[in-house]
Amino acid sequence: MSEPSLKKLKMSNSSSPPTIGTHNGHFHADEALAVYLLRLLPTYTNANLVRTRDPSLLETCDVVCDVGGVHDHSVARYDHHQREFTATFPDRHTKLSSAGLVWMHYGADIVEAVTGLPAGQADNTLLFNKLYDDFVEAFDANDNGIAQYDPAALRKAGIEKKFSDKGFSMAGVVNRFNYAQADSREAAKKSVSTDSDGVNGKENPQQEEDTRFLKASQFVGEQFTSELLDKAQSWLPARAVVKEAFTSRNQYDSKGRIIVIPYKSEGVPWSDHLYALEEEAGDQGSTLYALFAENGEKDSKWRIRAVPLELGGFENRKALPEAWRGVRDEELSKVSGVEGGVFVHAGGFIGGNKTFEGALEMAKKAVEI
Structure with a gap:
C-alpha cells in the first residue's frame, strides 16, 4: 500500500x-x-x-x-x-x-x-x-x-x-x-x-x-x-505456541476439551489464537479449559482457566465445579479429590494446583462434572 x-x-x-x-x-x-x-x-x-x-x-x-x-x-x-x-x-x-x-x-x-x-x-x-x-x-x-x-x-x-x-x-x-x-x-x-x-x-x-x-x-x-x-x-x-498446543490437545482429553500451554511459554496470550484455531478447524467451542504455568520454571504452580464464551467476556463455556469455588489449599484438595489444590476463584473462571499433574487431573474431572 x-x-x-x-x-x-x-x-x-x-x-x-x-x-x-x-x-x-x-x-x-x-x-x-x-x-x-x-x-x-x-x-x-x-x-x-x-x-x-x-x-x-x-x-x-x-x-x-x-x-x-x-x-x-x-x-x-x-x-x-x-x-x-x-x-x-x-x-x-x-x-x-x-x-x-x-x-x-x-x-x-x-x-x-x-x-x-x-x-x-x-x-x-x-x-x-x-x-x-x-x-x-x-x-x-x-x-x-x-x-x-x-x-x-x-x-x-x-x-x-x-x-x-x-x-x-x-x-x-x-x-x-x-x-x-x-x-x-x-x-x-x-x-x-x-x-x-x-x-x-x-x-x-x-x-x-x-x-x-x-x-x-x-x-x-x-x-x-x-x-x-x-x-x-x-x-x-x-x-x-498455541497452534502446537491446540494440535496436540487430544493427548490430554480424547474430546480435545483441554489445551496445555507449555510451561516455558510464560504469559502467552492464548485465548485469541484459540478461537481462531477452533474456527479454522471447524471445531468452535470445543475447548473448555486451558492449563498454563504461573512462571517458566519446572517447579511452577499451574493454573486452570475456563475458556470464556467470547473473547474478553465474563461468561465461560464451562466454569469450574460449583463445589470447588471459593475453596483453597487442603480443603480444595478434599472436595476436588486431587492433591495439591491451591485455589478456585469464587467466580469459577480460574483455579490452581501445585503441579501440572494436579492441574490436569482437576481439569479432567471438571470436564465431566
Missing part, C-alpha cells in the same frame, strides 16, 4: 517539510488517530499540521484527513463525510472514518515502519488486519454513530445498561481534550500573535485549540503504538 505517487512527486520537489491538513474546531478521536498514524510514516514524521476548513489552505496540504469532502488516495485526500461515501475495510461492514481510511491505505506501511516487518509479508498482513479489528474499527464505528448492538433490539428485549461507560471510552477521553485545561490555557497566554491589523499581544485561541488537539492525538497514538507493539512482540509469536 504505497503512498500516492503524485504526492511523492510534489514533496520531492520541495525542501520544506510536508503538511498534514485536518479541520479546526471541535475534534474527534478519528482524526486525532489519523494524524498520529500519518506521522508514523517516514514521509510525514516531521510534517507540519494545519487545522482549517479553508479550501484554499487545504489545497496546499500534501495530505488531508477528515475534511474537504473527498476520498481519493491518488491525491492523498481522506474524508468520509460526503453523502455518497460508503467505503469499508476489506471484508468488514463498518463504514470507515478518517482513521480507518488512513489505516486502510497506509496500515501495512505503518506496521513496517514500527515493527520492521515488510509490507506484503504474512506476519505484516496478520498485524494489519488484527489492529483494524482490535483498535481502529472502534474509532470508525464511534465516529459514524454505529453501536456494537442494535439499540432497538436491546430495547425490545428489555435489556438496560447497568452503568454508563461514556467517560471510560477512548472517544470520551478525547472529547475532554476539547475543553481547555490549565496547562494549555497557560501555554496560550504565553503565546503572542499578530492579527490582520498587526496588533500584538493577543491570546491565540487557535493555538490553544491546536495544542489540545495534539495532546489528544498523542494520547490515542500512544495507545495505538502500545497495542501494535504488544501484538507484534507478544501476540504474533504466541500463535505458533
